[in-house]
Amino acid sequence: MNVQTEINTADNGVNVEALMGARAALTDAPAAAQFTWRADCEWMGGVHSRSTVNGFFGLGEEQNHTTDFTIDADHPPQFAASDKGATPVEIILSALASCLTAGVASVAQNRGIQIHSVKAHVEGDMDLAGILGIDADVRNGFNAIRIRFEIDADASPEDIKAVVAQSQRRSAVFDIITNPGNVHVTVA
Amino acid sequence: MKHVNTIIIGAGQSGLAMSAQLITRGIDHVILERGQIANSWRSERWDSLYLLSPNWMNGLAGKAYDGPNCDGFMHVSELVFRFDQTAAAMSAPIQTETTVLSVNTSPTGYVVQTDQGAMTCTNVVMANGACARSNVPGFATNLPQTMHQFTPQNYKRPDDLPDGKVLVIGASASGQQLAREIQASGRQTTLAVGTHLRFPRTYRGKDIMMWLDVIGATSVSHTEVDDIARVRRTPSLTLVADDTIDLNTLQNEGVEITGRLAAVQDGTALFSGSLSNLCEVADLKMNRLLTSVDEWIEDNGLGTLVPASERFEATRVPTAPKLKLDLAREGFKAVLWATGYEPDFHWLNLPVFDRKGRLIHDGGVVSDGLYAMGLPYMRQRQSTFLNGAQSDAAALAAHLGARIGQPLAA
Numbered sequence: 385m386n387v388q389t390e391i392n393t394a395d396n397g398v399n400v401e402a403l404m405g406a407r408a409a410l411t412d413a414p415a416a417a418q419f420t421w422r423a424d425c426e427w428m429g430g431v432h433s434r435s436t437v438n439g440f441f442g443l444g445e446e447q448n449h450t451t452d453f454t455i456d457a458d459h460p461p462q463f464a465a466s467d468k469g470a471t472p473v474e475i476i477l478s479a480l481a482s483c484l485t486a487g488v489a490s491v492a493q494n495r496g497i498q499i500h501s502v503k504a505h506v507e508g509d510m511d512l513a514g515i516l517g518i519d520a521d522v523r524n525g526f527n528a529i530r531i532r533f534e535i536d537a538d539a540s541p542e543d544i545k546a547v548v549a550q551s552q553r554r555s556a557v558f559d560i561i562t563n564p565g566n567v568h569v570t571v572a
Numbered sequence: 573m574k575h576v577n578t579i580i581i582g583a584g585q586s587g588l589a590m591s592a593q594l595i596t597r598g599i600d601h602v603i604l605e606r607g608q609i610a611n612s613w614r615s616e617r618w619d620s621l622y623l624l625s626p627n628w629m630n631g632l633a634g635k636a637y638d639g640p641n642c643d644g645f646m647h648v649s650e651l652v653f654r655f656d657q658t659a660a661a662m663s664a665p666i667q668t669e670t671t672v673l674s675v676n677t678s679p680t681g682y683v684v685q686t687d688q689g690a691m692t693c694t695n696v697v698m699a700n701g702a703c704a705r706s707n708v709p710g711f712a713t714n715l716p717q718t719m720h721q722f723t724p725q726n727y728k729r730p731d732d733l734p735d736g737k738v739l740v741i742g743a744s745a746s747g748q749q750l751a752r753e754i755q756a757s758g759r760q761t762t763l764a765v766g767t768h769l770r771f772p773r774t775y776r777g778k779d780i781m782m783w784l785d786v787i788g789a790t791s792v793s794h795t796e797v798d799d800i801a802r803v804r805r806t807p808s809l810t811l812v813a814d815d816t817i818d819l820n821t822l823q824n825e826g827v828e829i830t831g832r833l834a835a836v837q838d839g840t841a842l843f844s845g846s847l848s849n850l851c852e853v854a855d856l857k858m859n860r861l862l863t864s865v866d867e868w869i870e871d872n873g874l875g876t877l878v879p880a881s882e883r884f885e886a887t888r889v890p891t892a893p894k895l896k897l898d899l900a901r902e903g904f905k906a907v908l909w910a911t912g913y914e915p916d917f918h919w920l921n922l923p924v925f926d927r928k929g930r931l932i933h934d935g936g937v938v939s940d941g942l943y944a945m946g947l948p949y950m951r952q953r954q955s956t957f958l959n960g961a962q963s964d965a966a967a968l969a970a971h972l973g974a975r976i977g978q979p980l981a982a
Contacts, residue, residue: 414927528892546856552849562845563834 394498394538396489403490416443423455432458432468473526477506480557481531487551492537497547500536507531529561576602578972579684579693581675582700583609583659583666585632586945589961590697591664592633593969597978603664603699604686606671610655612701613648616725620753621648622813623958624745626779630958632658634965643779645813651958672700674919681941695941695972702947702956704916708909714836719899720906724750727908730757736905737761739841739897741833743768744808747910748817754908755827762897762904763822765847766832766911769807770854770887773816775865776878780811783865790954791963794935797949804949807912819851819887830894841897851887859883915947936968941975943968 410417419442425435435455440447456469470478481504492499508526513519535544552558578594580587583605594601608614623630628642632654639646646654659666667688674685681694706723715721720734724746727733730753740751743765755761771780784790797803810817819829831844866881897904917931924938925931935951936944945964946956954960 542856542859545852546860549849549853549856552846553853558846562831564837564842 394493394496396493396499398490398493400490400493404494418442428456428468429466430458431463431465432456434469473508473510476561477508477529480529480555480561481506483555483557484531484533484548484551487555488533488535488547491547491550491554492539495543495547497543498538500538501534502536503534505532505534573683573690573692575692576600577693577976578602578695578697579604579682579691580697580699581672581684582606582698583664583668584612584655584699584701584946585610585958585961586699586701586965587697588633588655588659588662588664589965590699590945590969591666592662593965594972595662595664597969597973599969599973599976599978601665602691603666604670604672604684605666605668606700608668609659609666610652612703613655614652616703617648618724618727618750619729621749622646623648623651624809624811624813625781625957625959629781629785630654631962632958633662633664634962672919674921676921694976695943697943697945697968697972698917698920698938699945700916702915703913705914706909707912707914709833709911711836712907712909714839715907716839716900719904722906722908724908724910730754730759733757733759734905735759737903738906738908739764739833739899739904740908740910742766742910742912743810743819743829744910744912745810745812746808747908748810748819748822749812750908750910751822751827752812752817752825755822755825759906760826760828762828762830762894763819764830764833764841764843765819765850766844767807767850768854769810770818770858771809771811771816771861772818772858772884773811773814775862776869776881778878783868784861784953787864787868789861789864790957790960791952794949794951800949804947806949820885823888828894829890830897839898839900841899843893843895843897845893845895847893848889851889855886915944936964937971941972943972 419440421440423435423437425433427433433456435457436452437455438449438452455475457472457475458467458469459465459471460467485502485504488502489499506529508529510526511519511522514522514524533548535548537544537547539547577599578601580590580601580603583603587603587605591601591603605611622645624645626642627637627639627644627646629637630646630651631637635658669688671687672684673687675696676683676685678692681692682696684691684693684696706725708723712721722733727750733754737760738754739762740747740754741764743751743763747763751761751763773780775783794800823829829847831847832850833841834844835842862881862883869875869878899907915931917925922939922942924933924942931938931944931947933944933947933950936947938944944950945968946961948956950956951964951967952960955964
């Protein structure tokens with residue numbers, strides 16, 4: 385008898401076995417799934433600031449990245465600023481694109497879809513009448529965000545759309561942006 | 573204390589199907605029913621409800637539907653009538669108006685305490701339904717005191733609602749159907765849409781349930797699906813009797829759609845911004861199903877006998893769906909929580925629940941002599957269908973019979 389086994393040869397560089405293993409382990413150990421992420425931000429002068437990330441809490445104990453990462457945020461000359469980094473809202477857009485792109489690679493890997501390239505173009509519309517206090521009815525943040533993916537993969541257009549859709553359903557940043565959340569600010 | 577071999581809890585489609593199996597096998601049993609036969613169908617459904625499954629799927633207790641209109645849809649009152657008829661014809665040993673208060677283990681099996689006294693038994697079959705309680709999120713208590721709140725279990729008809737706008741939460745079968753009739757009653761209705769499915773009522777000239785049945789989608793065993801925990805959380809089949817209902821038809825009728833209700837704060841309902849993705853997912857899944865049907869038709873050489881393949885208009889998502897509603901200020905007077913149902917096993921004093929309080933079972937087998945029935949994808953998709961109870965009952969009765977020493981072929 386001929387037994388044919390479908391072999392998943394897709395390699396997007398995502399260790400899906402490790403992720404699935406973690407999913408199984410954390411299902412049985414919900415406490416270990418409780419993570420706290422951190423960033424420390426320091427004023428550099430003007431509207432320029434620098435955030436450093438390294439430590440985080442998870443799997444029941446303090447953890448570290450392999451090295452410090454820094455992210456500079458500033459504003460462009462049009463805002464009479466020194467332009468030493470992206471604006472915070474552009475960092476949000478890039479975080480959203482990065483989160484969804486990571487999701488696309490992971491979901492595709494899990495579904496056995498080989499990806500050749502993924503490009504995401506993100507736009508967020510904002511009415512400055514909000515942050516400048518011109519109009520109280522205008523919100524400070526984006527009033528719309530659009531993302532356009534260009535994906536080259538060994539799959540039908542429908543299957544690629546399904547991967548992108550699933551990536552949104554499992555994305556932390558997508559959830560953070562699309563749902564309300566509480567923020568507590570204190571001064572030491 | 574009175575002893576019976578098996579106590580079945582609940583006289584609905586699952587309880588009657590199991591009773592029919594035990595009668596055939598000569599196993600002594602009693603059905604304990606908190607109210608009357610088919611109590612949930614009788615008292616916890618709305619007036620206008622017709623079954624979502626065509627009549628050929630609505631046989632009870634192992635008997636096929638024997639009425640005049642196999643492809644029609646029956647009103648819930650006809651179903652209740654058929655329940656009474658079926659129970660009488662098979663002489664099902666039903667003890668009505670008997671509420672189970674607790675189930676505990678005993679040296680010989682189980683002790684079932686009811687408001688009519690206690691009984692012991694060797695086996696317990698929990699056939700009290702997957703829709704015992706409406707699942708209402710905790711933040712419902714944040715709604716303004718003046719807001720009238722309903723669930724599909726206590727909503728009966730639009731005229732019971734106050735005049736004014738209505739927010740329906742949840743866009744599965746119950747939510748879409750009720751949004752439609754409330755909007756038609758002249759009350760401007762907003763539907764908050766979470767994860768949902770989309771189906772055409774008919775495809776290529778036949779009812780969609782027939783296609784689901786012939787391609788085998790309703791009878792894949794729980795042991796053959798990839799992630800049974802996820803499949804068991806899948807929303808209900810969004811269907812209405814005799815007609816196609818979806819977010820497009822609802823918007824045509826004037827219903828406004830928003831994202832999933834994420835929170836209620838200071839009288840304001842806050843909606844998620846993920847509506848377009850949830851609609852895209854529902855469309856993709858519908859098209860995947862229709863492709864399976866097309867392939868089945870092709871593989872079986874029936875392409876020339878049925879109308880051609882077609883695809884339906886994508887769900888229309890408003891350019892900027894509302895993200896919040898100040899309910900009182902905008903004139904909303906009522907909220908209907910169509911946010912799903914859950915079974916109720918609060919009387920079961922055994923360590924058989926997971927950390928989220930869900931019953932742990934393997935295809936309905938909970939532990940020695942303890943069985944469940946009618947739960948979502950318990951053994952197959954049709955476990956929650958009226959006629960799906962039959963094959964589940966047969967499988968579990970065989971397990972139960974083997975346990976008490978009956979030969980496998982009864």
